Amino acid sequence: MAEIRVEDLHKAFGDFTAVKRSNLTVGNGEFFVMLGPSGCGKTTTLRMIAGLELPTSGRILLDGEDVTFRRARERDIAFVFQLFALYPHMTVRQNIAFPLKCQGMPSGERRKRAADTARLLQIDHLLDQPVSRLAGGDRQRVALGRAIVREPKAFLMDEPLGALDAEFRHLMCQELRALHDRVGATTVYVTHDQLEAMAMADKIAVMNQGIVEQYGAPQEIYDRPASMFVADFIGSPPMNFLRFNGAVTPGSTAVKLNGCMLPVPVIDDGRAEGELALGVRPEHILFEDGSGLRGRVFGSEYLGTTQIVTVETSHGRVKARVPADVAVRTGENVGLAFRTPSLSLFDAASGQALRLRRPAEAAHG
Amino acid sequence: MAEIRAQGLSKSFGSIAALQDLDLTVEDGSFVVLLGPTGAGKTTTLRLIAGLEQPDRGRVAIGGQDAAALPPAARDVAFVFQQYSLYPHWSVFDNLAFPLRSPARRVPEDAIRRRVQEVAELLHIAPKLQNKATRLSGGEMQRVAIGRALVRQPSAYLMDEPLSSLDAKLRAELRLELKRIQQDLGATMLYVTHDQIEAMTMATHIGVLKEGRLVQFGTPRQIYESPVDSYVATRLGTPRINLLPVDAVHVRAPNGAAMVGARTEHIKLIERPVNGTTVGLVQRLEHLGDQSHLHLQVADNKIVILVDGHSPLKQGDPLGIELVQPLFFDAGGRRVAGA
Numbered sequence: 001m002a003e004i005r006v007e008d009l010h011k012a013f014g015d016f017t018a019v020k021r022s023n024l025t026v027g028n029g030e031f032f033v034m035l036g037p038s039g040c041g042k043t044t045t046l047r048m049i050a051g052l053e054l055p056t057s058g059r060i061l062l063d064g065e066d067v068t069f070r071r072a073r074e075r076d077i078a079f080v081f082q083l084f085a086l087y088p089h090m091t092v093r094q095n096i097a098f099p100l101k102c103q104g105m106p107s108g109e110r111r112k113r114a115a116d117t118a119r120l121l122q123i124d125h126l127l128d129q130p131v132s133r134l135a136g137g138d139r140q141r142v143a144l145g146r147a148i149v150r151e152p153k154a155f156l157m158d159e160p161l162g163a164l165d166a167e168f169r170h171l172m173c174q175e176l177r178a179l180h181d182r183v184g185a186t187t188v189y190v191t192h193d194q195l196e197a198m199a200m201a202d203k204i205a206v207m208n209q210g211i212v213e214q215y216g217a218p219q220e221i222y223d224r225p226a227s228m229f230v231a232d233f234i235g236s237p238p239m240n241f242l243r244f245n246g247a248v249t250p251g252s253t254a255v256k257l258n259g260c261m262l263p264v265p266v267i268d269d270g271r272a273e274g275e276l277a278l279g280v281r282p283e284h285i286l287f288e289d290g291s292g293l294r295g296r297v298f299g300s301e302y303l304g305t306t307q308i309v310t311v312e313t314s315h316g317r318v319k320a321r322v323p324a325d326v327a328v329r330t331g332e333n334v335g336l337a338f339r340t341p342s343l344s345l346f347d348a349a350s351g352q353a354l355r356l357r358r359p360a361e362a363a364h365g
Numbered sequence: 366m367a368e369i370r371a372q373g374l375s376k377s378f379g380s381i382a383a384l385q386d387l388d389l390t391v392e393d394g395s396f397v398v399l400l401g402p403t404g405a406g407k408t409t410t411l412r413l414i415a416g417l418e419q420p421d422r423g424r425v426a427i428g429g430q431d432a433a434a435l436p437p438a439a440r441d442v443a444f445v446f447q448q449y450s451l452y453p454h455w456s457v458f459d460n461l462a463f464p465l466r467s468p469a470r471r472v473p474e475d476a477i478r479r480r481v482q483e484v485a486e487l488l489h490i491a492p493k494l495q496n497k498a499t500r501l502s503g504g505e506m507q508r509v510a511i512g513r514a515l516v517r518q519p520s521a522y523l524m525d526e527p528l529s530s531l532d533a534k535l536r537a538e539l540r541l542e543l544k545r546i547q548q549d550l551g552a553t554m555l556y557v558t559h560d561q562i563e564a565m566t567m568a569t570h571i572g573v574l575k576e577g578r579l580v581q582f583g584t585p586r587q588i589y590e591s592p593v594d595s596y597v598a599t600r601l602g603t604p605r606i607n608l609l610p611v612d613a614v615h616v617r618a619p620n621g622a623a624m625v626g627a628r629t630e631h632i633k634l635i636e637r638p639v640n641g642t643t644v645g646l647v648q649r650l651e652h653l654g655d656q657s658h659l660h661l662q663v664a665d666n667k668i669v670i671l672v673d674g675h676s677p678l679k680q681g682d683p684l685g686i687e688l689v690q691p692l693f694f695d696a697g698g699r700r701v702a703g704a
Binding site for chain 1: 402469502532533534537541559560561565566585586589601603604627629630635652653654655671674
């Protein structure tokens with residue numbers, strides 16, 4: 001297995017820059033997810049790692065070795081496209097063993113490797129079935145098996161679950177992650193689905209317009225987004241931004257919105273007077289009668305355990321996730337309070353987060 | 366707008382009964398969502414109502430008028446398909462204007478322009494009106510397809526998973542918009558999806574379909590809080606309801622109950638369990654961004670509940686579990702009233 005390093009990787013198609021001087025390291029055995037909207041450069045980056053696309057400049061290192069201009073088949077990487085691409089007339093065993101046959105491996109060895117792979121995927125009871133008779137989930141497992149059986153240095157996957165419905169996708173996420181825990185292969189996975197990223201990744205790189213906006217562990221990215229783009233892209237509903245004008249000095253512990261002082265974690269950065277945005281996730285909002293920050297309930301969406309309540313404030317619409325048994329009426333005037341340690345603060349012009357000092361315990365409050 | 370009524374509707378394809386004896390009323394101005402997995406009969410229902418398929422038995426009435434003799438075009442319903450079908454050589458504007466330019470309607474050109482502009486703004490595609498349909502992203506094309514239904518004011522809208530090809534953010538946005546549009550227009554809407562969030566957030570009523578049969582019809586809250594059987598109970602709620610044999614937990618079960626169904630809000634966690642409490646062991650904490658799922662092993666069963674993302678729980682930690690007014694089901698999965 002292998003470490004993948006991407007150094008100053010740049011790719012332009014004519015006037016259009018798909019990837020801008022990106023740097024990434026995928027650790028040995030890591031499940032690495034590139035997350036972003038369509039057109040952000042994630043698939044282009046993946047295709048360059050695979051060798052299906054040549055970079056305009058920059059380097060790609062596989063286990064320390066420069067493979068930037070190596071052909072795709074010389075890289076010892078398995079690329080999983082849409083998981084359903086199987087040979088319909090072959091059995092499960094023949095499908096899984098097919099890449100080995102192409103390599104010219106003797107048939108006894110092939111049989112053994114295919115059986116081992118099937119056991120890993122828990123489809124060994126289906127080995128002699130034709131794939132055309134399999135259910136959707138099992139077909140996906142066979143397609144995965146065809147990638148695993150080669151024992152490549154790394155797996156690259158491009159939205160392999162994109163075509164599935166939500167429920168099945170979550171199931172496959174858990175299965176892929178469990179499989180990763182058993183095989184331990186370096187994996188680079190591309191998706192626009194934040195749930196897939198959060199559920200599977202060791203590390204996530206959030207990409208936007210060819211740039212890596214943030215790189216880190218899932219919870220870290222969720223809790224401390226580096227930019228408004230990341231804060232808005234992750235979370236459902238996404239983080240709320242309350243825009244206001246003000247200045248902050250290092251060391252301050254409150255911001256003033258509409259004449260109302262709101263406590264925030266200790267601010268390490270200073271900003272001259274300008275537009276700022278206070279970021280608060282829907283689940284960190286509480287209804288508090290005494291609060292000076294007020295708004296009018298616009299509507300609520302019932303979700304069973306919880307509900308999403310949309311409140312119109314003088315700083316825009318705010319969505320709060322509260323338990324379903326909290327009674328709210330449309331049109332009602334409510335006070336809003338925030339869980340201070342979980343707040344974020346952004347420079348609204350640049351979209352960049354201000355550095356906040358959050359004691360470790362506070363983050364666990 | 367008009368009421369849609371289906372009575373005893375049945376349809377088979379070869380040996381497969383796609384729909385069996387469906388009775389369904391979509392009241393004037395209501396937003397009914399048919400929810401079910403692939404093959405449950407959702408799309409067949411829509412197509413029968415639209416007149417794209419003929420039923421084997423049963424009848425469809427739109428606005429009190431029997432639709433049996435009416436071809437699709439005469440039924441005055443607007444259909445949005447899962448796969449958008451736009452005229453690729455036309456601009457977005459012309460695609461949106463098309464339903465209004467039908468010779469049968471004769472809408473004046475300035476009224477068309479106003480209506481198209483309105484709908485384009487609603488769906489955030491106004492800047493793309495002059496683009497060719499092929500120069501749009503998938504999400505934009507789907508919005509044009511929805512827009513093409515919205516420019517008209519038919520008796521009812523029929524929508525077949527119109528949001529399933531969009532990314533999560535756009536889907537959430539359009540969910541709210543569609544609901545708002547439907548309320549503003551007082552439109553009658555029959556909407557098909559396998560996405561429970563869409564069903565919960567948009568529907569005035571949900572019809573849960575299973576293998577061609579309507580299993581339950583009610584408001585989202587009724588379906589969620591009082592499902593008629595364990596199948597319906599698993600259709601709504603994330604994480605999914607935990608179904609356990611009644612003897613796996615300490616709970617006072619009514620006669621005839623074989624399974625207990627416990628959602629997150631039915632489970633009280635006790636940090637220091639005492640004797641006699643059901644104990645579960647923490648397996649893992651799954652962070653999904655806005656939600657974190659706690660996986661607990663309770664004897665031979667697994668349960669999954671919603672917890673705070675910053676919970677300090679570690680693998681192997683014991684936790685007491687107390688069930689508060691859970692649901693009960695008999696051996697066949699039918700709901701049994703609580704003790």
